Amino acid sequence: MQKELLLKLRNGDKLTLKDSIKLTIQISLPAIMSQISTIIMEYADASMVGRLGAHDSASIGLVSSSTWLIGGLLNAASLGFSVQLAHRIGAKDNKEARNIMKIGLLSTMLFSIVMLLIAISIAKWLPSWLGGNKAIIDHASLYFLIFACQLPFQQLNNVAGGMLQASGNMKTPSLLNILMCLLNIFFNLLLIFPSGTVGSLPGWNLGVAGAALGTALSQAIISLIMLYWLLRRSDLLKLRKGEKMHFSKGYFISAFRIALPVALEQIAQDGAQIVSTRIVAPLGTKAIAANSFSVTAESLCYMPGYGIGVAATTMIGQSIGAKREDLTYRLGWLVTILGMAVMSITGILMYIFAPFMLATLTPHPSIQMLGVRVLRIEAFAEPLFAASIVATGVLRGTGDTMIPSLFNLVSMWLVRLPLATLLSPKIGLVGVWSAMAIELSVRGILFLWRLSKRNWSTKEVIIAHS
Template identity: 30%
Template sequence: MPEPIPLSDTTSREKIKIILTLGIPAMIENFLQTIVGFVDTLFVAKLGLNEVAAVGVSNTIIAIYIAIFMALSVGTSSLIAKSVGAGDLHKAKAIAKQSTILAAAVGLLFGLISLVLAEPLLRLMGAEPKVLADGVVYFRIVAVPSILISLMTIFGSILRAAGDTKTPMKVGIWINLIHVALDYVLIFGLFGVGGWGIAGAAYATVIVRLIGAAALYLYIYKSKLSFSFKTKVAGEYTLPLLRLSGPAAAERLIMRLGQVLYFGLIIRLGTDVYAAHTIAGNIEIFSYMPGFGLAVAATTLVGQQLGAGRKHDAYRYGLFSAAVAVVFMSFVGVLLFIFSPLAASWFTSQTDVIRMVTTALRIDAFAQPFLALGLVITGALQGAGDTKSPMYSTAIGMWLIRVVGVYVLSIQLGMGIAGIWLSIAFDLVIRAVFLLWRFWHMFQFMDKSNRR
């Protein structure tokens, strides 16, 4: 486990090197997860469209679970990073233990809900009768052991908050490779032994999550943050964890509900427009990788430096992380602008859909620097303990800008897919400006408090 990073005497070049050392492994981990998701879908697609739909509707619900687990990890990351920065390993261990117990409890609760309400939940998501039977099989196998998802999420956050982003990356590489191999064997069979179809895909997912959770805990157990379940639970950290994680959970739920609403508006524009929007979104997801990775670095570095009492360094690391992300994602924007027609042609041969996807991605290309700022400054704010500002920005951006923008520009003014992605771009710009102002204002307030 790395020691707290001494940043007070580092040059700008050294700061950037430290940011990249933490951020690049997280980028690689996210990239691999996205690639494996595509491979998983490809294998299931060989079974038939009903199976694809069953996995898709099940994963829509599981994505909500994961959003809650990730929200819990926000509080963990902030509190552990500050404790490690302050050199208080005893407190960091206590928070890690309390976070694990809390995550396990929430995972068990969601597992129980999945067991009892699998069919009603899938019906609520609009699963058709032909899809429902396969959906229930897949969903129950994957979602009942939700504790594995929650533990993997929280263990990864504990390691990253202490400055170790390489271990989650290494574990991610191995379990993703195992996942691809297990997927093929358990879905299709091997050496004359038949596979289990969609149930095989579900079992492959559960097995790699079990391996991942065990491997990450083993690394924690061997580190300086090792904790024992035999000792008394440090319950005094439950409320601080929930206080930080609550707004983060609300932010993710606001985002999901807003997506459901504006996806409904997009469907009204026609199947071709909805298909083009979906394809553009699948391509655009790869542009998020630098931002996600550098947001992890920002959370860790800002939290550790505030814990060590180095507020100026915390502020500079937040800005440096954002600047590096802007450079990375501006380059991605150039690639999106140039190669969007080629990327669209991988998904469809319909000329009108390729044209719409190209329009969407070329608008998005200009929004990439603002997307970078929003992602990384959100991570920096969360590292500093401010989880409310990202929640406010998501609520305003999703409900007042995206939803209203799609309705006005795309439906009322007839701008089609251009209106959709202009609305998204406006949201990203306004959100980035607001979050950057909040980050600046937070540290201005800290300075004024110190002078009193």
């Protein structure tokens, strides 16, 4: 059914409102499952490390904002090519889509090697720069170093999965990411704890390093399978004999135009997270640990929104390529409303089950109590947070990455950080998360205002980014 609806979209056939809703749900569900599986993997990491003690948990929490920054830059590089690929598929130019795929794979892998070298070079000093105390610096540095070594595999997973999704295949990347989650849990049990912790399973007792290695190994295995599926099994994108890669300056210019605002957004947004980490660090080890655990717990709530946002980029990108301006506007609003509905439900569930979520992550009552308080504050911001997440995916599908980047930059640096700086000395971590909830609400309102201006789906936007 999904393939038939996408084919109707590309061919210019009429899609009823019912068809549009079906397409939105069918593409979104696998993407939601994929994002949830990713968070379950992080949740498993945090839960297992949480059993080792507050210091080990804090060591990972200290560098987590830096790992997000690097991961975001890798994702921006992938997006620069996957959006163009979606446009080509929407225009039924599959041969050129495969050429973009080859150029994108080569370019993004070279970029990941550059990021690997940079990350390795700063691993020793990063925890100190972030304000970590002596008790957690060594473990934080080791965790970041291992993270750095797996960056090419993370990039490969990003770009191969992103291109499969851009072609309309949401199912395969989702299933592979779920498998990666299961592999990560297995490797964690094997590497983090000593032998005999789980039945007769042998253990290497590597602690924090084991958590990083478990993620790296599962990422490596799945990224190679993802690449195989892209090059050998994809109906639209698998390699064909006689098709040689040819470079075009226009593709690199378009990729740069799409990726640069996203990269700057990640630098600004995750840079703000790093500054936020600096704000939290003086509050003590328990606050750092509670902040880290709460971020992980909240991810279960907002990752469905990111899944829907990924689906939005695919649908809108193919609509743009097929020159379906009427459908572009309708699908943009449908997918945004779906995201807000889903995250309203997950926000309610997060408020109710916050004590259980924190209890599964850490055995320390004081950390649990603080985490529950901040999660329940954040729950009220989830619907508008969803609007910003999904609308970002909608606008990226058109090739418009500048507006989302500006909105995110303004809200993070002019709303969240000043408020967090003002409130944290007075009410601690609760102040930091109150600032976050206010900022996410402001951001959501900005994106809904942008969607209400129909010119984001006009031909001028299409021409500018095609």
